Amino acid sequence: MAPQVRGRRGKRALRYAAVFACLGVLLVLAVIWNINTGSVSIPVREIWRILFHKRALQLAIDRGTADPAAVSAFNIIWKIRLKRVLLAAILGGALSLSGFLLQTFFRNPIAGPFVLGISSGARMFLALVTIGLSAYMTGVPLWITVAASFAGSMLTMLFALAFGRRTRNMSMLLVIGIMISYICSAVTDFLINFAKEADIVNLTHWAMGSFSGGSWRDVAISALIVLPTAAGVFLLSKPISAYALGEGYAQSVGLDVRMFRLVLIVLSSVLSACVTAFAGPISFVGIAVPHICRIVLRSNKPILMIPASFLCGAVFCMVCDLVARTVFSPTELSVGTVTSAVGAPIVIWLMISRRREQRE
């Protein structure tokens, strides 16, 4: 039996390696494809030159010796496409990682930041702060936006926790999340009655969910928040795996369950709050991506799922963003529209297949 077992384990290791290799390749392809495609198509060789010989090109542009096509390509990449694709990658990874943590926490495969109403809560706080402060200042500073969205996420998360932890039932959790969303939307709508027109435009635009319009500073800040948090989550993959086997078990192997629960909640809130602050509500990525990863890895081990979810989330959001901005070009869809179109069917399918499993 032993060699056979070893063979099966070897096969598993091979599968994991293949999945990560594919994700790596897809990541690179998605970045290149995103930069390359749009109203102006930029050939790959040109992209290479613009990205890695930036200084020389900048110099040429300053001197006025560069040809006009190259200048416009340079501007398109450095001022629009690159930061957008990076933002999509970072925030997409954060979203799906946050979804994975919430699924572990609630032991429920359809838990996610959007489904639990967390995005709506963040939006409510954002509306509150924007409208409240606009009387005193023009243009709310970024850190306040981030802080408001974080506070909103945490608060809604606490609500979801208070109600959701009493039920193991997938559909109940969904209902609770939808109710929380409705309540938050009602409050937001109420607040909008008192808003200035400019604020309404901002909020509505924000509510659509989009990776566009971010500055390089947004990219840097979100990277500074997301990357260390994701690394922290990865370092916690051993306790997360114990937690996934039940609190009683986790406690019996020496994990401080209460403390750990808090850590899990804070980490997933930080990730989803960051996304909400910079890109608005982007639905279903948190459910769909970890699920796809689970299927291709055929494993739910955190040590694999955490990096896989992050990478796959990045690829997924980059591709969805590409679809959003090119399919009906020049009209741009909101990225949330695309992720919902892909993600919602996955959720429906999940619920139906789970129900069937339970009946068996």
Next chain:
Amino acid sequence: MDRAYLELESLTVGYGGEPVVSDITFKLQKGQILSLIGPNGAGKSTILKTLTRRIPPISGKITLDGADLLAMGGRTLAKKMASVLTDRVAPELETCFDIVSAGRYPYTGGFGLLTARDRAAVDEALRMVNAASIADRDFNSVSDGQRQRVLLARAIAQEPEIILLDEPTSFLDIKHKLELLEILRDMARQRGVTILMSLHELDLASKVSDLIACVSSGRVPACGRPREIMTDGGVRTLYGLERGSYNASLGSVELPRPAGRARVFVLGGGGRGIGLYRELQKAGIPFFAGILHENDIDLAVARPLSERVVTCPAFRGASPERIAEARALIDRAEAVLDCGCPDGGGGANAALLRYARESGKSVVTDLNLLTEVLK
């Protein structure tokens, strides 16, 4: 040897300061098996949750291997104590091997990667519970019996000195119950692992345990060797059996005796009566039973179920007084049910059968015929 491995001193357990079981005191030596028995909701699980530190005790002291259990570090404790609890967690996409390897948690490094030594311990644990053949199957696809064994293997892989189990035999059929308890017995005997568990099955508890602690109405009224604890009366009081009864020698329970005046006299003996007594109980027909030797196995069931039993001393015939008593009861009955054991009561039952026929009672050998007669 004198020092106990686990010692509970006037321990009070409960939730949120509200005591569920108070003043628990017992000692458990290394390699001993202790079973907690008692009615549902008596607090067996609460005691186990306190010992696994899921909930803090209200007062009292727990000493494990000479050290205060509550002051121990999580990892130190995890290397000494493993548990098989009742949370029914269904992890996704985990093979049985994965589940068992989770028991290596206290030994693995920061990322929980398994070394060759860990893998060997996991394989060994799987072998011990006869689950090596299902190592690569999905944990959610195996049967309840296999799942329980895999969870036990996880506890074994943790290489503990003591294992706590909460109702390990629920959901299992009789074969798997026996297998599981046998594994525990071997663990205790061969490896000196101490075992503390709660059990529903009284008969199994008295067979597998060195010590039994009764948990009832907020206390542990008795703790000791099975034969001291598991008496007819002891179990009756423990479970508050007001209507049914418990029999220590058979380890079985009987439903309450049928109400009303006895209508039938059952001639039993040699174990042939038991089935008939239970049938009569089910049909709700009150009856007399006799004449049974005091060592006859029928007596264990006849006593709780019949209105009255006529007995005679073991290995001797029935005295004339006993026979007269039985005759009087036959006179009062509407019919006689014969189980077909003429030697019953030292040959007296053959005589009684004749008496019944002569005095014109209907004598039947079958319950269906009896119901005809009684109509």
